[in-house]
Amino acid sequence: MYLQRRNRILRQSPAIRAMVAETVLTPNDFIVPLFIDEGKGVKIEISSMPGYFRQSIDGTIAEVKELWSLGIKSVLLFVKSKDELKDNTGKEAWNPDGLMQRSIKAIKEAVPEIIVMTDVALDPYSIYGHDGIVENGEIVNDPTVEALIKMSLSHAAAGADWVAPSDMMDGRIGAIRQAFEGEGYTRTGIMAYSAKYASCFYGPFRDALDSAPGFGDKKTYQMDPANRTEAIKEAMMDVEEGADIVMVKPALPYLDIIREVKNAVQVPVSAYNISGEYALVKAAAKMGWINEEKAIIETLTSIKRAGADLIATYFAKDAAKLLNH
Numbered sequence: 471m472y473l474q475r476r477n478r479i480l481r482q483s484p485a486i487r488a489m490v491a492e493t494v495l496t497p498n499d500f501i502v503p504l505f506i507d508e509g510k511g512v513k514i515e516i517s518s519m520p521g522y523f524r525q526s527i528d529g530t531i532a533e534v535k536e537l538w539s540l541g542i543k544s545v546l547l548f549v550k551s552k553d554e555l556k557d558n559t560g561k562e563a564w565n566p567d568g569l570m571q572r573s574i575k576a577i578k579e580a581v582p583e584i585i586v587m588t589d590v591a592l593d594p595y596s597i598y599g600h601d602g603i604v605e606n607g608e609i610v611n612d613p614t615v616e617a618l619i620k621m622s623l624s625h626a627a628a629g630a631d632w633v634a635p636s637d638m639m640d641g642r643i644g645a646i647r648q649a650f651e652g653e654g655y656t657r658t659g660i661m662a663y664s665a666k667y668a669s670c671f672y673g674p675f676r677d678a679l680d681s682a683p684g685f686g687d688k689k690t691y692q693m694d695p696a697n698r699t700e701a702i703k704e705a706m707m708d709v710e711e712g713a714d715i716v717m718v719k720p721a722l723p724y725l726d727i728i729r730e731v732k733n734a735v736q737v738p739v740s741a742y743n744i745s746g747e748y749a750l751v752k753a754a755a756k757m758g759w760i761n762e763e764k765a766i767i768e769t770l771t772s773i774k775r776a777g778a779d780l781i782a783t784y785f786a787k788d789a790a791k792l793l794n795h
């Protein structure tokens with residue numbers, strides 16, 4: 471057979487495949503979500519996230535040291551607030567001695583160079599498990615933005631390098647940026663959860679923080695999985711309002727959105743490989759239906775190939791070990 475082009479020439483050995491690989495994962499790509507609990511020596515496995523834990527600050531610090539030693543540059547903090555601290559204002563969210571604020575300080579003290587990002591939304595502090603303030607069954611936008619400003623300022627004051635608003639209220643990125651400028655936080659970054667979809671794949675995360683909505687769903691603020699153009703609008707508006715990084719979430723069911731957002735904006739794009747995506751891989755691996763290590767690398771490579779510069783993922787530690795070996 472005479473062929474002018476033989477595409478398999480570029481695939482014939484590990485060496486040539488490595489030379490022409492278009493997408494290369496590194497531990498620099500990962501943002502590690504951490505679930506933090508009150509107490510000492512607390513380490514609780516999340517039942518729907520096998521191998522992932524909620525830990526008290528002491529254990530979290532040991533974990534962060536290990537992550538840093540593996541080459542990981544960033545952690546994203548979530549706290550489990552006590553039930554008695556929850557209300558409909560979210561005021562525990564800006565308590566200077568709250569669990570989040572203490573965690574930020576402790577981590578920055580232990581590993582000053584690691585980039586500490588914090589989740590900004592009211593759900594862990596809301597008696598209703600919603601990301602905002604509830605009035606007459608409605609999640610009200612503007613009062614919620616006021617609360618998110620206080621929350622963001624308190625994280626910055628505690629030493630957070632970045633805030634990551636995950637609430638999907640309108641106008642919050644601009645408002646937080648303005649507040650940071652007003653208070654002199656000119657080095658604090660904003661990673662906006664810009665295109666965050668109303669996804670069923672958040673289930674295990676809500677188990678981890680006991681933060682499932684008490685009534686209704688999140689469809690009046692999180693996006694409809696049917697929509698694409700709206701994601702571009704959200705991302706572009708967040709960039710205009712001052713976001714330094716924009717995020718698409720979840721990742722795997724939204725790879726097309728990651729690519730379109732990447733093509734539309736001139737800031738780094740992150741994607742959140744969320745709890746339900748982690749659970750899918752873990753469950754299939756446990757059943758012996760897939761090879762977990764290969765599934766992790768293939769999954770993360772697909773997200774980066776789609777256009778994500780950064781990936782928040784519960785597989786970060788495993789992946790870093792696989793990549794470093």
Ligand code: PBG
Pocket residue numbers: 589591593601636637671672673674675676688743744745746
């Ligand atoms: C809360 C928040 C959620 C996640 C990150 N921040 C859940 C939600 O919106 O209900 C999900 C993360 C995951 O599922 O891994 N605002």
